[in-house]
Amino acid sequence: MDAATAELLVPLTDSRRAHTIAVGRKVERVARLVPELLRAEVVTAAYLHDVGYGYPATGFHPLDGAELLAARGYSLTVCHLVAFHSASTVEADVRGIPQETLDQFTMSADVPGLDIASDLVWWADMTTGPTGETLTLDERLADIRVRYPEGTLVRIAIDRAEPLLRGAVQRASGSM
Structure with a gap:
């Protein structure tokens, strides 16, 4: 993780920072699975996937993070991976956030390796607990359900x- 990334993580709570760093480290270990052109970007996005929690503007952290990173000159690839991590479009819909709000960060599905890059970020996020510990997907979902009541x-x-998350974790796990 470079100094600029570390600096952006300072406003996060200690536990959120530990989670985010663990996600970044996981993706760093498997980045070889994406085309070389995307490797640095998927690692950066993994380390910054939850940065929006530290810079709340809308209250929806994937969007807040992507907007922050775009304003700071990060690539569309990094912004896309942050904006759309871990089925964020589902939560955006539940929150009533129009799809058009996220469209500014949408990349073409034709970008070679973008699908596996996205799956790797989702996999790392959904197999890392709130303080950085490694969990199974089932353990992670159970933890989220305890912290956020019905x-x-x-x-x-x-x-x-859940079905989207399971699919991404299975695809990522199957490619390792």
Whole structure:
């Protein structure tokens, strides 16, 4: 992790920072699975996937993070991976955030390796606990469900997103 990335993580809580760093380290270890052109970007996005929690503007951390990173000159690839990590579109829908709000960060699905890059960020996020510990996907989902009671926005979103999350984790795990 470079100094600029570390600096952006300073406003996060200690536990959120530990989670984010662990996600970045996981992706760093498997980045060889994406085309060389995307490796540095997927690692950067993994380290910064939750940066929006430290810079709340809309209250939706994937969007807040992507907007912050775009304003600071990060590539569209990094912004895309942050904006769309871990089925964020499902939570955006639950929150009533129009799809058009995220469209500015959408990349073509034709970019070679973007699909596996995205899966790797989702996999690392969904197999890392809130303080950086390694969990199974089932353990991670159970933890989220404990922290966000039934009926809350995050709980509704995670319940709806579960099939997408499982698919990404299975694809990423199968490519290792």
